[in-house]
Amino acid sequence: MEMKNLTAIQIVEALKNKEFTCEALVKYYLENIEKNAQKNAVLEVFDDAIENAKKIDELIASGQELPALCGVPIIIKDNILYKGKISSCASKFLKGYKAQYTSTVVQKLLDAGVVILGRANMDEFAMGGSCENSAFGPCKNALDDRRVSGGSSGGSAVAVASDMCAFALGSDTGGSIRQPASFNGVVGIKPTYARVSRYGLVAYASSFDQIGPITKSVEDSALVLSIIAGHDEKDETSLSSSVPNYFKNLEGKIAGLKVGVLKETNDLIAKTGYAHIYDGIRTWLESQGASVQEFSVPSFDLCLPTYYTLTTAEATSNLGRFDGVKYTSRAEGVTNLDELYLNSRSEGFGNEVKRRIMLGNFVLSSGYYDAYYMKAMQVRQGLKNEFKTIFQNCDVVILPTTFGEAFEIGSKTNNPVEMYVEDMFTTLANIIGNPAISIPCGKGKTGLPLGLQIIADNEQEQTLFNFSKYFIDNFKEGK
Amino acid sequence: MKDYEIVIGLEIHAEVNTNSKVFCSCKNEFGSAPNTNCCPVCVGLPGALPVLNKKAVEYTIKAGLALGCEINDIAVFERKNYFYPDLSKAYQISQLVKPLCLGGGIELDNGKFARLNRIHLEEDAGKLTHKNQTIGTLVDYNRGGIPLMEIVTEPDISSADEAVEFLTKLRRTLIYSGVANCRMEQGGMRCDVNLSVKEKGSNVLGTRTEMKNLNSFKMVRRAIEYEAKRQIEELESGGKIVQQTRKWDDNKGKSFPMRSKENSNDYRYFPDPDLLTIEIDREDVEEIRKTIPLLAEGRKKIYVEQYGLPEYDAKILTNDKFISDYFENCLKIAHMPKQISNWIMTDVLKLLKDYPTEDLTNIISEKNLMEIISLVEKREITRPNSKALFEIVSTATISRNADKFENEDLTKDESTEEINAKKLAEQNGMLNSFSHEELVTAVENALANFPNARKDYNETPDKVLRFYIGKVMAFSKGLANPQEAEKLLKAELEK
Numbered sequence: 001m002e003m004k005n006l007t008a009i010q011i012v013e014a015l016k017n018k019e020f021t022c023e024a025l026v027k028y029y030l031e032n033i034e035k036n037a038q039k040n041a042v043l044e045v046f047d048d049a050i051e052n053a054k055k056i057d058e059l060i061a062s063g064q065e066l067p068a069l070c071g072v073p074i075i076i077k078d079n080i081l082y083k084g085k086i087s088s089c090a091s092k093f094l095k096g097y098k099a100q101y102t103s104t105v106v107q108k109l110l111d112a113g114v115v116i117l118g119r120a121n122m123d124e125f126a127m128g129g130s131c132e133n134s135a136f137g138p139c140k141n142a143l144d145d146r147r148v149s150g151g152s153s154g155g156s157a158v159a160v161a162s163d164m165c166a167f168a169l170g171s172d173t174g175g176s177i178r179q180p181a182s183f184n185g186v187v188g189i190k191p192t193y194a195r196v197s198r199y200g201l202v203a204y205a206s207s208f209d210q211i212g213p214i215t216k217s218v219e220d221s222a223l224v225l226s227i228i229a230g231h232d233e234k235d236e237t238s239l240s241s242s243v244p245n246y247f248k249n250l251e252g253k254i255a256g257l258k259v260g261v262l263k264e265t266n267d268l269i270a271k272t273g274y275a276h277i278y279d280g281i282r283t284w285l286e287s288q289g290a291s292v293q294e295f296s297v298p299s300f301d302l303c304l305p306t307y308y309t310l311t312t313a314e315a316t317s318n319l320g321r322f323d324g325v326k327y328t329s330r331a332e333g334v335t336n337l338d339e340l341y342l343n344s345r346s347e348g349f350g351n352e353v354k355r356r357i358m359l360g361n362f363v364l365s366s367g368y369y370d371a372y373y374m375k376a377m378q379v380r381q382g383l384k385n386e387f388k389t390i391f392q393n394c395d396v397v398i399l400p401t402t403f404g405e406a407f408e409i410g411s412k413t414n415n416p417v418e419m420y421v422e423d424m425f426t427t428l429a430n431i432i433g434n435p436a437i438s439i440p441c442g443k444g445k446t447g448l449p450l451g452l453q454i455i456a457d458n459e460q461e462q463t464l465f466n467f468s469k470y471f472i473d474n475f476k477e478g479k
Numbered sequence: 480m481k482d483y484e485i486v487i488g489l490e491i492h493a494e495v496n497t498n499s500k501v502f503c504s505c506k507n508e509f510g511s512a513p514n515t516n517c518c519p520v521c522v523g524l525p526g527a528l529p530v531l532n533k534k535a536v537e538y539t540i541k542a543g544l545a546l547g548c549e550i551n552d553i554a555v556f557e558r559k560n561y562f563y564p565d566l567s568k569a570y571q572i573s574q575l576v577k578p579l580c581l582g583g584g585i586e587l588d589n590g591k592f593a594r595l596n597r598i599h600l601e602e603d604a605g606k607l608t609h610k611n612q613t614i615g616t617l618v619d620y621n622r623g624g625i626p627l628m629e630i631v632t633e634p635d636i637s638s639a640d641e642a643v644e645f646l647t648k649l650r651r652t653l654i655y656s657g658v659a660n661c662r663m664e665q666g667g668m669r670c671d672v673n674l675s676v677k678e679k680g681s682n683v684l685g686t687r688t689e690m691k692n693l694n695s696f697k698m699v700r701r702a703i704e705y706e707a708k709r710q711i712e713e714l715e716s717g718g719k720i721v722q723q724t725r726k727w728d729d730n731k732g733k734s735f736p737m738r739s740k741e742n743s744n745d746y747r748y749f750p751d752p753d754l755l756t757i758e759i760d761r762e763d764v765e766e767i768r769k770t771i772p773l774l775a776e777g778r779k780k781i782y783v784e785q786y787g788l789p790e791y792d793a794k795i796l797t798n799d800k801f802i803s804d805y806f807e808n809c810l811k812i813a814h815m816p817k818q819i820s821n822w823i824m825t826d827v828l829k830l831l832k833d834y835p836t837e838d839l840t841n842i843i844s845e846k847n848l849m850e851i852i853s854l855v856e857k858r859e860i861t862r863p864n865s866k867a868l869f870e871i872v873s874t875a876t877i878s879r880n881a882d883k884f885e886n887e888d889l890t891k892d893e894s895t896e897e898i899n900a901k902k903l904a905e906q907n908g909m910l911n912s913f914s915h916e917e918l919v920t921a922v923e924n925a926l927a928n929f930p931n932a933r934k935d936y937n938e939t940p941d942k943v944l945r946f947y948i949g950k951v952m953a954f955s956k957g958l959a960n961p962q963e964a965e966k967l968l969k970a971e972l973e974k
Contacts, residue, residue, distance in 0.1 A: 099526075
């Protein structure tokens with residue numbers, strides 16, 4: 001059986017039916033990683049991958065009942081901890097840092113039988129939207145080496161799109177799963193905030209961060225999320241409600257759905273040059289029995305400043321522990337404690353990280369706290385309330401994932417603000433905490449993929465999956 | 480010289496007496512080998528998350544209730560951000576805007592009510608040990624993450640005496656409530672003093688200075704006396720007080736400026752997104768209130784009103800909870816409050832001075848003390864012998880527990896045989912040897928030697944009885960049991 005471009009679900013079935021061995025499959029992916037080394041998607045291939053694949057083959061041979069993701073080879077983002085393996089967050093500061101414990105998500109996936117092939121490139125500490133902020137070089141788009149992979153989970157998205165693994169884990173603080181998924185033509189979901197445990201995810205902005213899968217299909221996305229979601233006693237903020245079996249309940253459905261669009265995004269969509277595509281989707285949805293209604297969210301344009309105020313504030317605190325004292329690299333030749341901090345952090349962090357640390361310190365500092373941090377918290381609460389009302393009147397809200405297809409490497413690196421504007425459509429879901437998925441919906445002028453973003457009410461991931469399944473199975477325009 | 484008033488506010492940190500740390504399940508224990516009570520959470524490893532220990536919240540609320548505080552409906556943990564190697568995450572989880580407890584206070588002996596501003600819960604930092612040049616500074620994170628109550632007073636205290644009295648009473652309340660051990664020598668209770676002076680009667684507060692981490696009441700007293708004098712002298716000589724943090728050097732008996740307010744830390748507090756808002760249920764607060772045991776004042780009242788002890792005895796017995804507990808354990812063996820109190824107040828407390836411990840059974844077990852008291856009561860031992868027996872028993876007990884004391888002159892007695900007061904009395908020939916047969920003889924002799932006295936028995940029986948008892952006691956040199964003698968005499972006289 002051909003191994004190319006298999007989904008996790010197909011792999012589980014094929015391994016069960018002994019179409020091929022897990023070892024052969026892992027070797028196939030490792031070769032693919034090797035062949036696509038210039039993409040710089042994978043920072044390290046774990047040396048025990050083949051050994052672990054052999055163990056899976058033994059398990060399959062033993063005839064025992066097999067776990068849900070038995071033998072599925074995956075790649076994890078470099079900020080998700082796996083005991084004994086390096087987790088560098090693509091930072092010079094943590095180069096060679098070995099995780100001292102395993103994150104809850106990785107443990108759940110290991111228990112479900114996955115084989116972890118390696119760790120994926122990313123923007124340093126998940127700060128960025130192009131993967132150009134990696135201390136280990138940018139990751140290139142799966143379809144075009146001159147263009148960015150997107151970020152921060154760029155390596156994860158490219159690894160999936162380039163068939164280096166079955167699926168990958170990413171993390172999404174302001175679009176870091178959805179945007180690279182969109183740029184590389186794959187499926188990426190940011191679950192409801194706190195649906196997936198953050199224990200063992202190196203924090204960027206704790207009240208925004210969520211781990212989610214980047215997959216080749218909606219079915220895989222539903223299956224993987226069913227496995228990794230759920231309350232974790234090690235993360236007291238994690239939701240205590242039970243997790244539905246999204247995969248079992250998956251039912252492609254759009255008819256009768258109330259679909260919301262945001263008035264304030266119309267002008268922005270026009271600026272992307274792809275209004276015809278998104279307008280086409282609205283028309284098509286109505287033709288399929290959905291109703292489309294426009295909602296106004298006056299504070300939509302406050303998303304970006306709110307996002308950058310609050311995430312940098314949290315980041316500056318979260319990254320304080322990287323101080324050269326314990327496990328990070330320590331500057332040499334220092335003569336006092338202040339110098340140790342200053343030099344270690346100056347040498348260890350990249351420019352974007354430094355920029356956000358400084359911004360975060362500013363918005364929290366005495367005299368500015370009320371004007372920035374406090375105000376942003378109020379806007380956040382306001383947006384949450386507005387969307388609570390909106391979701392009383394519709395099932396999903398749709399909008400583009402990005403401003404267009406993947407841009408060229410280096411084209412925005414000199415202008416941080418222009419780079420931040422790239423997050424215009426994605427930060428909303430993190431600010432309000434709602435689940436959002438990005439699925440491929442067409443191609444741009446360059447022939448590169450565009451994404452459709454769907455946001456649902458809190459904990460309504462099932463609605464996202466059902467919508468997405470129907471869309472992918474039936475929407476033919478733009479393909 | 481003008482007349483000055485001293486204005487003092489205190490900030491007290493007390494380690495909360497939970498089994499595990501405040502945000503992880505590591506042991507809350509003093510004295511373990513460095514970095515052995517540690518995990519990813521309290522070492523602040525990347526990706527680790529705090530999980531609140533509800534017991535620490537409960538104990539802090541309990542302390543608040545014992546001190547008359549209002550308990551907030553909602554409490555929020557915030558991050559206090561600053562860099563220091565003993566702070567593993569570069570932020571301390573604390574409470575700023577929404578603490579657990581507000582208000583409350585302690586009444587001082589002079590009638591003043593010293594108000595509390597608040598009590599909040601936070602985590603302790605690790606401990607640095609500065610070694611030589613080659614080794615550098617070592618950090619031990621065992622203490623990192625131990626729950627700390629921060630108790631902040633209003634500026635109601637106006638002398639070193641009041642400050643020490645306040646602290647003594649506060650410490651007593653926390654210990655009696657069972658929420659903190661307050662072992663000052665282990666850093667279990669530390670005190671910061673904010674002090675300013677103003678002209679007597681003035682409503683304008685002076686500029687204050689802060690002295691941090693005073694870890695004994697003696698240090699608090701000396702630091703206050705020094706600082707008040709320094710500020711007054713400064714003002715009298717036309718100078719100005721600079722708002723600053725000062726470090727108290729107990730050896731030199733002086734304080735020195737550490738940092739002034741201008742370049743002080745901006746802690747950039749904000750709500751910790753890793754922790755949920757604590758919502759406090761009124762019913763839970765009432766449940767916690769029910770768990771507050773009788774405090775020192777309550778016990779004292781019972782000792783006076785129900786046990787008939789003098790006020791003074793009751794006060795001494797209740798000053799320290801461990802002494803009061805010991806007293807009550809003895810009472811459970813035999814209800815002889817006055818006798819027990821006498822022995823504790825004299826013999827036991829005298830030894831405690833030389834052999835400091837928070838467990839009096841290291842000096843003498845309740846059982847042995849009660850055995851000695853019982854021997855005396857039953858007149859099976861003479862008073863001088865009972866004191867000698869106490870010394871034998873306590874000496875044996877102390878050397879058996881030598882490792883529990885810091886006294887260097889002690890060598891541990893490794894034997895395991897039970898220390899038994901009665902047995903030791905027998906072995907040392909201290910028990911009275913006045914048998915029943917001897918008593919019968921003594922009674923017969925008394926009646927035979929003074930035959931006339933019994934003639935008045937019908938008219939004044941008590942008087943006659945007392946006369947013969949006296950004779951029997953004299954005959955037995957005080958060894959006879961007077962109750963027994965009375966019984967025998969009565970039987971004879973009524974024949």
